[in-house]
Amino acid sequence: MSDRIDNTRSGQRSALEEKVLDGKSRLQPDDRFRFSCHPGLPCFNRCCADVNIFLSPYDVLRMRQHLGMGSREFLERYTLLPVQRDMRTPVVMLRMQGEPEKRCPFVTDAGCSIYQDRPWPCRMYPLGLAASRDTPDGWQGERFYFLLDDPGCLGAQQARELTVREWLEDQEVEAYDVWGEAYKELALHRFFEQGGELTPEKMDMFYMACYDLDKLRRFVFDTSLLRKFEVDEDLVEEMRYSDEALLRFGFLWLRFSLFGEPTMRIAGEAAEEARQRLNDRVVVDRKLSRTGPGDAT
Numbered sequence: 686m687s688d689r690i691d692n693t694r695s696g697q698r699s700a701l702e703e704k705v706l707d708g709k710s711r712l713q714p715d716d717r718f719r720f721s722c723h724p725g726l727p728c729f730n731r732c733c734a735d736v737n738i739f740l741s742p743y744d745v746l747r748m749r750q751h752l753g754m755g756s757r758e759f760l761e762r763y764t765l766l767p768v769q770r771d772m773r774t775p776v777v778m779l780r781m782q783g784e785p786e787k788r789c790p791f792v793t794d795a796g797c798s799i800y801q802d803r804p805w806p807c808r809m810y811p812l813g814l815a816a817s818r819d820t821p822d823g824w825q826g827e828r829f830y831f832l833l834d835d836p837g838c839l840g841a842q843q844a845r846e847l848t849v850r851e852w853l854e855d856q857e858v859e860a861y862d863v864w865g866e867a868y869k870e871l872a873l874h875r876f877f878e879q880g881g882e883l884t885p886e887k888m889d890m891f892y893m894a895c896y897d898l899d900k901l902r903r904f905v906f907d908t909s910l911l912r913k914f915e916v917d918e919d920l921v922e923e924m925r926y927s928d929e930a931l932l933r934f935g936f937l938w939l940r941f942s943l944f945g946e947p948t949m950r951i952a953g954e955a956a957e958e959a960r961q962r963l964n965d966r967v968v969v970d971r972k973l974s975r976t977g978p979g980d981a982t
């Protein structure tokens with residue numbers, strides 16, 4: 686079994702990941718490497734079996750949209766939620782099919798059947814992404830890329846040479862990176878660096894808001910949630926049909942609810958502030974009317 690790793694997203698660098706990173710050259714965007722992957726290679730599709738693929742919320746959103754499937758059905762059918770003692774947030778993995786080959790459910794003789802919406806780790810392969818922890822704030826350390834070892838992968842023996850930057854462009858990872866950065870603000874929150882742990886209820890909130898978007902939509906529209914916060918009306922309407930808008934809202938709601946960040950405005954508080962501003966204004970106006978315009982200094 687091999688792993689497609691991005692330790693900057695899971696936020697939980699395991700002993701296995703440390704081993705994978707050990708001794709690796711750190712590649713920057715203009716560094717070159719050799720790689721080509723195509724159906725003519727004897728190893729074609731070999732890498733789409735018995736592999737650990739961690740799925741970000743945006744990976745799940747794209748795969749699910751490609752399949753036109755509800756979030757609950759997708760999660761139950763295609764993902765695993767391994768539970769480990771030191772887990773800070775829910776970790777979602779792509780579920781491989783049964784023994785003996787343990788093939789990815791999306792691989793076909795012609796290649797990946799969800800190619801346009803394949804998950805980020807599949808786009809990145811053979812590159813992995815990590816971040817140095819040698820900085821005072823740890824998770825915001827320098828990003829670097831590295832080549833994943835897979836002796837059975839013949840791609841690295843092909844003549845084609847390209848830079849890391851060219852590979853990232855070719856694989857269209859930009860949108861994934863933007864969402865990945867937003868997700869890091871949750872999964873690598875300083876709350877965890879300071880030893881915080883989520884209760885089981887908060888783990889469920891996290892899972893719902895990141896992965897089970899149909900449930901989040903029901904929670905947003907079928908409960909009093911929207912009455913408790915000031916939410917832009919356009920965003921509310923967008924959330925009815927756009928998973929991306931809903932996920933954006935979910936991230937903000939989690940940062941507010943789990944970590945106490947001021948990412949949302951409570952409706953009552955906002956109204957109280959407005960009342961206070963109005964009162965202050967009335968007091969100033971009364972003072973001005975008593976003193977007259979020429980005395981207002």
Ligand code: SF4
Pocket residue numbers: 721722723726728729730731732733810837838839840841
């Ligand atoms: S070249 Fe590597 S990535 Fe491509 S099919 Fe072969 S094993 Fe998979």
Ligand code: SF4
Pocket residue numbers: 732733734789790791792793796797798799800803804807
């Ligand atoms: S999602 Fe596609 S590219 Fe990724 S392992 Fe499955 S078949 Fe291969």
